Amino acid sequence: MSPDYIRSPLRGASYALLAAALFGVNGSVSKVVIAAGLNPAQVTLMRVVATAILSGLGLALAGWRHFAVTRRELAALALLGVGGLAMVQWLYAVAISKLPVGVALLFEYTAVILVALTAWLVFHERIGARLWWAIGAVLVGLAVVAQVWDSRLNPVGVLAGLAAAVAFAFYFLAGERGVARKHPLAVAFWAATFASGFWALFSGWWNIDPALLTRHVSLTGALESAVVPLWLPLSYIVTLGSFAPFVLLFMALRHTSATAVGIAASSEVLFAFIVAWLWLGESLSALQMAGSVLVFVGIVVAQTARQSVTAALEPPALGEVPQPTE
Numbered sequence: 001m002s003p004d005y006i007r008s009p010l011r012g013a014s015y016a017l018l019a020a021a022l023f024g025v026n027g028s029v030s031k032v033v034i035a036a037g038l039n040p041a042q043v044t045l046m047r048v049v050a051t052a053i054l055s056g057l058g059l060a061l062a063g064w065r066h067f068a069v070t071r072r073e074l075a076a077l078a079l080l081g082v083g084g085l086a087m088v089q090w091l092y093a094v095a096i097s098k099l100p101v102g103v104a105l106l107f108e109y110t111a112v113i114l115v116a117l118t119a120w121l122v123f124h125e126r127i128g129a130r131l132w133w134a135i136g137a138v139l140v141g142l143a144v145v146a147q148v149w150d151s152r153l154n155p156v157g158v159l160a161g162l163a164a165a166v167a168f169a170f171y172f173l174a175g176e177r178g179v180a181r182k183h184p185l186a187v188a189f190w191a192a193t194f195a196s197g198f199w200a201l202f203s204g205w206w207n208i209d210p211a212l213l214t215r216h217v218s219l220t221g222a223l224e225s226a227v228v229p230l231w232l233p234l235s236y237i238v239t240l241g242s243f244a245p246f247v248l249l250f251m252a253l254r255h256t257s258a259t260a261v262g263i264a265a266s267s268e269v270l271f272a273f274i275v276a277w278l279w280l281g282e283s284l285s286a287l288q289m290a291g292s293v294l295v296f297v298g299i300v301v302a303q304t305a306r307q308s309v310t311a312a313l314e315p316p317a318l319g320e321v322p323q324p325t326e
Contacts, residue, residue: 015252018248019248035097042208043093050239050243062185069190081198083171088168091160092105092164102292104160105272106296107161107164111166134301143291145292184250185247215230217229
C-alpha cells in the first residue's frame with residue numbers, strides 16, 4: 001500500500017455492507033434461476049467462470065506481472081479454488097434450492113465458529129472467552145430455527161448448509177494463511193480458474209439447452225407478473241451477485257480490520273431474510289425469528305474472538321509487486 005494511501009473505516013464499512021446487500025439479493029435471484037431449470041452445479045460454474053474472467057481482466061490492466069505465482073502458491077490456490085470457492089458456492093446453491101434463503105445462510109455462517117475453533121486448536125491463536133458464549137448462542141439458535149423437536153426443514157438442505165459452512169471455513173483459512181501476500185484479484189483469478197476447471201468436468205454444462213437462457217421466466221413471488229429472459233437474472237448472479245461483492249470485501253479490508261469487515265459482512269444474513277420475505281414470501285415463525293437473531297448475535301460475537309489475524313488480511317495494492325514465498 002502506498003504511503004499516501006488514506007484509510008477510512010467508514011468507507012470500509014460501506015464497502016462491506018454493500019457487498020453483503022448484493023450477496024443477500026443474490027440468494028433469491030439464484031433460487032429463481034435454479035427453479036427455472038439450471039442445476040446448482042451449472043449456476044456455480046457460471047459464477048466462477050465470470051469471476052475468473054473479470055478478475056483476469058483487472059489484473060491484465062494492472063500489469064501482467066500480477067499473474068505470477070510460484071509452484072507452492074499455485075498448489076495452495078488450487079486447493080483454495082476447489083476445496084473452498086467451488087464447494088462453498090455449490091453447497092450454498094444446493095441449500096437454497098431446498099431451504100429458505102435466510103435459513104441456508106444461517107447454517108453457512110456457522111463457518112465463523114469453525115474458523116475460530118480451528119485457529120485455536122490447530123494454529124494455537126489466542127481466542128477470547130466470548131467464543132464459548134458465541135458457540136452456545138449459535139447452537140441454541142440453530143436448534144430453534146431448525147425446530148429439532150418437530151423439524152420440517154429438508155434434511156438435504158440442512159446437510160448442504162452445514163457442509164457449506166465447512167467449505168467456507170476452509171476457504172477463509174486457506175485464503176488468509178496460504179495466499180495472504182497475493183493481491184486479492186490474483187487470488188480471485190487463480191482460485192476461480194481452478195474452480196472453473198473443476199466444475200467444467202462435473203457440472204454437466206454440456207446438457208444445458210442454449211434456448212433455456214433466452215426462455216422467458218417469471219420472477220415468482222411478489223414479482224410473479226414480471227417475466228424476463230433467463231439470461232437477465234443470470235447476469236446479475238455472475239456480476240453483481242458474485243464478482244462485485246467479492247472485490248468490495250477486499251476493498252473494505254484496505255480500510256478497516258478483518259474483524260470489522262467480518263461483522264459487517266455477516267449482515268448478509270439479514271439482507272437475505274428481508275429480500276426473501278419481500279420477494280419470495282419466505283417467512284419464519286416468531287420463535288424461529290428469535291432463534292435467527294440469537295444465531296446472528298453469536299456470529300457477530302464470534303467475529304471478535306480472534307485476536308491475531310487482522311494484519312495478515314490487508315492486501316497489497318495493485319501497484320505493488322507481491323514478494324515471493326519461496
